[in-house]
Amino acid sequence: MSRLLTIKDLKIEGYQEEKWNGIVHGVSLTLERGEVIGLIGESGAGKSTIGIASMGYARPGCRITGGSIEFDGMDLAQASDEELRKLRGVRIAYVAQSAAASFNPAHTLLQQFAETPVKHGVMTFAEAEVKAIELYRSLDLPNPESIGSRYPHQVSGGQLQRAMVAMAMSCDPDLIIFDEPTTALDVTTQIEVLSSIKNAIKQHNTAAIYITHDLAVVAQISDRIMVLRYGNEVETGLVGQIVQDPKEDYTRELLSVRNVRHDTMEHSDSDSTILEVKNISASYGNGVRVLNNVSTKVTKGMTVAVVGESGSGKSTMARVITGLLPPEEGEILFHGQPLSPSFKDRSLDLLQRIQMIYQMPDVALNPRQKVKDVIGRSVEFYTGLKGEYKKARVLELIEKIELSDSYLDRFPSELSGGEKQRVCIARALAAEPELIICDEVTSALDQLVAKEILTLLQDLQNELGMSYLFITHDLATVKAISDDIVVMYGGEVVEQGSKTEILTPPHHDYTDLLLSSVPEMDPNWLDGVLQHRLDLEARGVIIHT
Amino acid sequence: MNDFWKLLKSAPFAAKLGVFIILINVFAAIFAPVIAPYAETDVIGDMWDGGFWDENAPQHSPVSLLGTDHIGRDLFTRLIYGARNTIGIAFVTTLLSFGVGITAGFIAATLRGWVDQVLSRTVDVFMAIPTLIFALMILSVMGTSIPVLIVVIAILDATRVYRISRAVAMDIEVMEYVEVAKLRGEGLWWIIRHEILPNALAPLVAEFGLRFCFVFLFIAALSFLGLGLQPPTADWGSMVRENASGISYGIIVPLIPAAAIALLTVGVNLVVDWFLHKASGIREIK
């Protein structure tokens, strides 16, 4: 049998700022029947663009300008619209990142499932329904017989993502393009979806292109991996080779992102507690408790990592501490003195001593203020420095965040994501705070950039001695940066203690689930963890999907 | 100023045309007494007498480009003074409406709570009443005078401005940089002035263009109905009305001020369109 897909020297351009710019500069790849290739890279690598180009499709504002895409003997770059249409859905299918946006809100899951086979004349509606139930079942969806009659907004995110995989498999395609299908999911849900996808494509011997930014995820599911950067191939190889013996420095960097140097400090005497949260409960005014009886404390010069999945209440805790969301019960002590519940009632001195850094540097910086004004206002407001003194202080801060003075006159739109986050850090530092609350500060960044930011925060702490309350969903970050760990689930603290206590077995059951869900580079990890899950479930741990 | 020319050079033809139309009108409005060959109310001939299109027209001793109106005043002169009166009043009204609307909208968006509720519900009710009908009713009680006209239209229009500026400010207000400023301890005015206003400027400038068109057309319509500017003040809407009966004899005089109204509105719309297109940018490519 011939090879399924051969892409040769593919070139794609995108229209931006009134001209065409190269996005993909001559990438070639091959795929055998039943084989899975992982495309991995950071944002701007062109992985998604290549993925959908293998269906002969370019998004509006993009165009394929060179090369060939040969699918089973047919060049998709030259094929007519009608030829492509007949191929799509039947022989090549697509799974998008956001199922919530990619399902049509006006039709039920089954209607959308059956549409492809019925309209392409592959089967009748009744046959499609049987097929749907079979696929829903093999993808571990609850109530496979009835879930098809639901509308997309009536189904949870993880289930919807699997329903979309089922939809892609409706006509037993030869090739499926998975475009970051688990990126938007929580880590414990991700496993479920990942293993469903893995089983389903193995069972049907479907070839796949799996696009993601997470090397550990792709290692579980692929036979081969292609590493991409700025629209060029970095290297391609079997999973084992890429993970254990990468040839290129870039791949090595991607592999090492999870290891940030950390200088753990010894806990000093107990009276150095600067912040204490006591029995806090809070809700967003609709009666639903988001935080329930939460207590924790932060010691001087230490990093407390608050970890949990979406809905765990970790970000709400940050809002309560900053005074943005006054709690319903409980109190917050700062150096033993109670803090006013609302930030509006706190003195400037207190506001100054607790600073916050946000997840999205894009929206945390005013696009109309230059870097020097962003940092300068904070300097002036808190320290009263003016003129030359203020200028000197801003310069000092910009050096602290390892940027040069040429950045002072730039607007945020002229900075990269990592640089923006550095400016946010400088703005917080300008207040000379004792505590910085970091709310998912690395989640929106590419992995290598995230690693640099974590290293910077670590260095700054060593130099200036402030404490961090580090809110994150990413256990790798927790392992890298924390001294103490607070594990949250459903608005409550499940477990807390020093890093060694929490990370060394025996774990609390939920902590165990969370820790075991973090993908590891080992290609056999997924099979191992699924067995581990069955054991956990047997012990009665609720795994929500 | 240099930036402006550079920007204009890169603009598409339609936008250049728009700018050109606006500049001509503004020029006519500002220098009306200098450009106009006659005084605003001078009678120089018979009714609907001699335009350039009329071959049999008697030649006036001083040249009359567009001929005369229904009582023999020079149409070209009336047109130029009309630019001054109509555009001037529309501009002042829009300014007033923006002053009121933006202030209220920003305050509602920043303070939220009951202030926002009270303002928004009031505006909801006002917006549920059609503007023209509402204006007619008030004018019937208060009588038509220029100050009444300006204040009434400005207040009615301010409800629309309130809606949009509140929405724009709300979008900005939820941004984390505003939260940062609040947590820093900045005051309300500082936040409006430094965080919200600079970011709201682009959409509001475009809105100003659209609202100006609306107010301008609205005043023209009221004048056309005989309820706006009163004679003998030259104004485009009234000029259409006064000369309307000529149309049945194939006299195009009423179409000239009407075309002037249409032309200026088209010009402003062209510029606004370009501005909106530039502001929205090209779709980000992943």
Place this chain on the structure above:
Amino acid sequence: MDGLTLMILKRLAFGVVTLFVISLIISLGVELLPGDLAQAMLGQSATPETLAAFRKELGLDQPMYVRYLTWITGILQGDLGTSLASHRPVVDLLGGRLGNTIFLAAVSAAIAVPVAVILGMLAALYRESWFDKFISMTTLSTISFPEFFVGYILVLFLAVEFNVFPSIAKLNSRMDFFDQLYAISLPAITLTLVVIAHMMRMTRAAILNVMTSPYIEMATLKGMTRSRIIVKHAFPNALSPVINVIVLNLAYLVVGVVVVEVVFVYPGLGQLLVDSVSKRDLPVVQASVMIFASTYVLLNLTADVLAIISNPKLRHPK
């Protein structure tokens, strides 16, 4: 009670409140005048006796709430008062004219709605084509044109130069339906042109908004034909915004009719309203304003309710 019913009831309640506030404003708007209405209307030279008599006729000697109650109960019972100018009952003045206005508006809407929606859809589907650009330029200009400009151009060409249609829209009871239709062709075309531009631009925007959603890309990548994508995937989601567009424009049409009636000397409610405003014939103004405003409010209310009902997420709650 589910969310859908609750939302609709909220809208209806808001509509009722709005109508109440409008009636308050209309009936008590007189208070806005600094000084006294009777004085303002009769001028400085009026004798105290005539003033007093006139005040009594206007009901100004009674407290505000009495005046409002008298007026609103009158309205609700179909008694709209007596015209100050002609001393005839307002109901008699309004009756036939209201019918004429409804006739004109209905004919215009019947032409404008299908044409605008179809053209708007085509422009959206063939985005950036010459057709779309032509449509977008034309509608941009038409929006900028005052109604009377469009009206008089039509008169000049279709009535004066080529004598296809009558320039003045006269109606009488001896005309049959088609004669009447013929008589109002110019005002109807004018209104249609003005409304179509707005409606088409808004329809285009609503459909484009849907067409750029990820689920449309998904349907394309499922190999669906273009026509199926439009009919099955875009249309159900565009329905709610498009219905909204239509009803909002009908509301706009109700107001636009005032100017058009004056242009064509059409014996409708708008013409009467304008005349009465210049004569300061308050009872007639109040009654006509109440009719226009209620129609406008009811149409907007319909738009809101239809938009809620046609939203699939609200129709199938969790």
